Amino acid sequence: MIGILDGYVDEPSCLGVPPYISPYPRYVAGMLRDLGHSYRYITIDEFRKNPSVFDKAKLVIVIAGIAVPGKYLGGKPLSAKELKHLLPEKEKILVGPIVLEDLDKEIFERYEVLPFPFEHALYERLGGEVKDSSRNFVNKFAVLGAEVVKQHSDYPNVICEIETYKGCYWGRCSFCIERIHRISMREPRWVIKEIETLYNQGVRYFRLGNQTDFFTYLGDFSKDIPKPNPEALKNFHREIWRRCPKIKTLHLDNVNPKTIAAYPEESKEIIKTIVCYQTPGNVAAFGLESADEKVIERNDLLATPDEVLFAIELMNRYGRFVGYNGLPYFLPGINFVIGLKGETKETFEKNYEFLEEVMRRGLLLRRINIRQVKVFPNTPMAEVGYKNVRRHKKYFKIFKERVRNNIDNRMLQKIVPKGRLIRDLRCEVRKGRITFARQLATYPLLVGLVGEFERNAFVDARVVDYGMRSVTAIPILDVNKAKLYQLESIPGIGKTTAAKIISAKPFRSLKELKDLIGEEKFKILLPYISPMMITPAAENDEKSPS
Ligand code: SF4
Incomplete structure (x- = not known):
């Protein structure tokens, strides 16, 4: 038996902290099945209660990596300290975004560490032969490994994160680890087949969250800014519902506001498709990162504040109406990253002013995420490291408090009024x-x-x-x-x-x-x-x- 220990992942475009289950354990389970191994899957939270579960395992594959840390209610990710002392006698393979981190060498020495993304390397390591270097490589395993969800302690109340494509068409933002992936799409028929297989295993909650920009899935990538394909996306959704008519949640995650600003007509059609074919309470996370043009320039950020405002407005126009579950159908969320290159005290003022402008225009934002940058080696942010994070700790705190007190609260009252x-x-x-x-x-x-x-x-x-x-x-x-x-x-x-x-x-x-x-x-x-x-x-x- 081979053990799969899910230490949870949180990447810019993939979440695997409960109630989410990321695609990785499903892919790993599929590979093991394909190669004739039996396996046992467990989350780190369950493992803490039952550490002897892998006593009979000849090998344990550990999946981990919190690249964009958040606060988690559903589970406690595997910590670096735990990783260091985990199953000392066992043969272990470490996979996931954790391997990109600048961790204590001693930790990595205790594992066989595979490069990230790991799927091709892991399959080879397990004795398989790799014939496809694209993301379609995972298709077979995604289907074969769908059954692993039944071993999750929250099953059937899990949300399956679904990958549609890897990579970002921009890939240059100074802090972002998406740069390591080249653009590679999964064929829609396989994504649908994966969803259908999970559905047949009893899963009813899905998020098409594992891509950097859902609007460009199936789009035309021959252009600098890929052109969305509204018709293909509509057909994609129709087919999901035809095969899985009792889905309870179908949501997405990231949308690049630059795509919306560059292709407003196509984006409008896609927003309508999402309102019609996905379920209410849906949120598209927009990466503004900073509203300060100096920071935008120094860090090679993509969208300008005006473009992000335009995208927020367009999404509000079609998505702000309330659905049957009490939440608006489809709203934008926004991300700020603090501690970037070129950041000054004024940056915080500009960020705050941006949010005030959103309020003045009467627009809804479902979520304002403010986080300090996490610096990865081999990214341009590594040149400056945590200098600005340390220097601007006080401004960060004040900014966050201002947003929480003056913006978030007012916004919540608009999104879910009393009595809703x-x-x-x-x-x-x-x-x-x-x-x-x-x-x-x-x-x-x-x-x-x-x-x-x-x-x-x-x-x-x-x-x-x-x-x-x-x-x-x-x-x-x-x-x-x-x-x-x-x-x-x-x-x-x-x-x-x-x-x-x-x-x-x-x-x-x-x-x-x-x-x-x-x-x-x-x-x-x-x-x-x-x-x-x-x-x-x-x-x-x-x-x-x-
Ligand atoms: S636009 Fe920038 S932050 Fe967003 S995924 Fe691409 S590289 Fe990362």
């Missing part, structure tokens, strides 16, 4: 009487549910309050099972009415409830309770504890 019903929230972590939940989606909104729910329970809830980047929501309640603290949290209900309800329950009808609390309070309460969820009185003979 958000559906299909998957419960993840419980802290006291609050359960943190998110939709299985791209860049999902974090929701603090008032109530205690088990992990993997699905809940619908109404927004009642805002944090800086999260909302508080009351789950739709069965009034006969509701807790006092839940009823009290409903705006306008108050402690007295809540206590009245608790002491009078169970109710056999809504009329009984209305008679008790009066017309006015009943109207306030009604959106938060489900008439369908009034349990028969007999089941509630004992009063629930409050």
